[in-house]
Amino acid sequence: MSIRNIKSNFLFINKLQCFKYSTSPKSVATVTLNEKNFIADEYTNLTPKIISYLNRNLHLQPNNPLCLVRQRIVKYFYSSFTHGGNPTFSVYENLSPIVTTKQNFDDLLIPEDHPSRAKSDCYYINRNNLLRGHMTAHQSELLRAGLDNFLMIGDVYRRDEIDSSHFPVFHQVDAVRSQLKEQLFENHRGLNIFEPDFDPMHPSDYKNSIDDPTKQSCHTLEAAKLMETQLKNHLIGLVQALFGEDIKHRWVDAYFPFTHPSWELEIFYDNNWMEVLGCGIVRNEILANAGPNNTIAYAFGLGLERLTMALYKIPDIRLMWSTDSGFLSQFHDKGIDEKITYKPVSVYPQCVNDLSFWLPPSLTIDTFMCNDFYDLVRDVGGDIIEQVKLKDKFIHPKNKKHSLCFSIVYRHLERTLTQAEVNEVHKEIEKAAVNSFGVVIR
Numbered sequence: 001m002s003i004r005n006i007k008s009n010f011l012f013i014n015k016l017q018c019f020k021y022s023t024s025p026k027s028v029a030t031v032t033l034n035e036k037n038f039i040a041d042e043y044t045n046l047t048p049k050i051i052s053y054l055n056r057n058l059h060l061q062p063n064n065p066l067c068l069v070r071q072r073i074v075k076y077f078y079s080s081f082t083h084g085g086n087p088t089f090s091v092y093e094n095l096s097p098i099v100t101t102k103q104n105f106d107d108l109l110i111p112e113d114h115p116s117r118a119k120s121d122c123y124y125i126n127r128n129n130l131l132r133g134h135m136t137a138h139q140s141e142l143l144r145a146g147l148d149n150f151l152m153i154g155d156v157y158r159r160d161e162i163d164s165s166h167f168p169v170f171h172q173v174d175a176v177r178s179q180l181k182e183q184l185f186e187n188h189r190g191l192n193i194f195e196p197d198f199d200p201m202h203p204s205d206y207k208n209s210i211d212d213p214t215k216q217s218c219h220t221l222e223a224a225k226l227m228e229t230q231l232k233n234h235l236i237g238l239v240q241a242l243f244g245e246d247i248k249h250r251w252v253d254a255y256f257p258f259t260h261p262s263w264e265l266e267i268f269y270d271n272n273w274m275e276v277l278g279c280g281i282v283r284n285e286i287l288a289n290a291g292p293n294n295t296i297a298y299a300f301g302l303g304l305e306r307l308t309m310a311l312y313k314i315p316d317i318r319l320m321w322s323t324d325s326g327f328l329s330q331f332h333d334k335g336i337d338e339k340i341t342y343k344p345v346s347v348y349p350q351c352v353n354d355l356s357f358w359l360p361p362s363l364t365i366d367t368f369m370c371n372d373f374y375d376l377v378r379d380v381g382g383d384i385i386e387q388v389k390l391k392d393k394f395i396h397p398k399n400k401k402h403s404l405c406f407s408i409v410y411r412h413l414e415r416t417l418t419q420a421e422v423n424e425v426h427k428e429i430e431k432a433a434v435n436s437f438g439v440v441i442r
């Protein structure tokens with residue numbers, strides 16, 4: 001994102017007065033979130049619309065389908081893993097979504113130049129703080145607190161495109177399962193987690209590498225393979241508990257900075273392979289930095305919306321945020337294992353309006369940040385925005401001006417929109433685009 005865009009986004013935020021954005025006598029701009037003040041800087045790109053989703057905690061609302069699926073996942077882990085009659089896993093589902101860049105990235109070995117840190121992909125409060133982009137952001141702090149087996153469940157925030165399966169706020173379940181040598185090799189006492197030349201007491205003396213695709217160099221092959229087998233069995237057990245014993249699945253090799261090796265699990269659903277989770281063996285550097293240097297751990301993260309939409313046949317991700325009783329009543333007072341198929345209350349018609357503009361000379365069709373535009377559309381249009389599609393890019397052959405055309409699909413989930421009211425919102429979006437990006441409407 002260019003500085004220019006940040007500035008314009010700021011102006012845009014300022015204009016929308018619901019944002020608590022104040023200027024102190026020393027003229028330091030601050031952002032207030034959950035009663036905490038943060039000093040705004042050139043990273044700040046939160047919008048009032050995004051702030052309005054904080055504290056909704058859909059995963060904890062009894063009538064919300066996300067809450068049912070959350071409970072089913074927790075039940076699977078509680079009942080599958082016990083010691084002395086108590087659940088092995090502890091569950092954290094009230095962790096604040098306001099995190100530091102250290103928690104969200106550095107602690108997880110995410111490189112400085114990794115694309116997931118980009119301002120175009122995250123909601124930054126300022127240079128050092130952001131709304132978490134994944135629940136893995138809490139992994140190190142919970143390990144540091146001495147936990148070994150835990151689930152972290154909550155809302156995560158990512159700047160993305162707009163369509164029926166993407167929303168800038170969604171929910172994830174993330175987990176860590178750690179094992180000591182005695183636990184992992186309960187039945188094979190002679191085996192070890194670490195290679196003989198690796199000293200767990202001094203991990204930084206050893207250059208742990210991830211060059212070998214099967215394991216981290218500090219781990220023995222037996223430990224890595226046994227953990228991989230357990231991880232895969234436990235996660236297949238989870239999707240079977242959710243979708244039934246016959247669910248078809250496959251493993252795909254993956255890369256995450258915080259695990260090695262890493263995989264994604266896909267299930268065959270609705271005639272398509274659908275990715276449901278990412279997982280892997282936690283990088284030893286993360287465990288050692290956070291404390292437990294004598295364990296090996298696996299971790300995984302899954303998106304609740306995607307599973308919930310598939311399980312209950314919910315066609316549009318925006319419905320998760322509905323407060324309409326026609327939607328919520330379908331999930332009210334239901335047992336968590338009850339089979340529910342969402343019945344559309346009714347489908348109201350869409351209105352599609354196109355918006356074309358010339359970019360200012362400082363921007364090109366390649367440097368214009370579409371995510372900035374999507375946030376602006378969502379801020380002005382609210383939840384009646386169903387989809388925004390980039391329809392056309394064009395460079396004028398003579399004057400070399402660059403132009404973009406977006407189709408904006410409007411649909412209210414609970415009533416019919418009139419063309420006249422859509423036109424009014426559309427005009428507001430045009431005006432905001434002119435003010436924020438300096439474009440000229442065609």
Ligand code: DAH
Binds near residue numbers: 277302
């Ligand atoms: N944090 C990853 C994401 O949001 C998902 C993930 C992958 C979580 C691997 C993990 C993991 O804990 O081990 O895409």
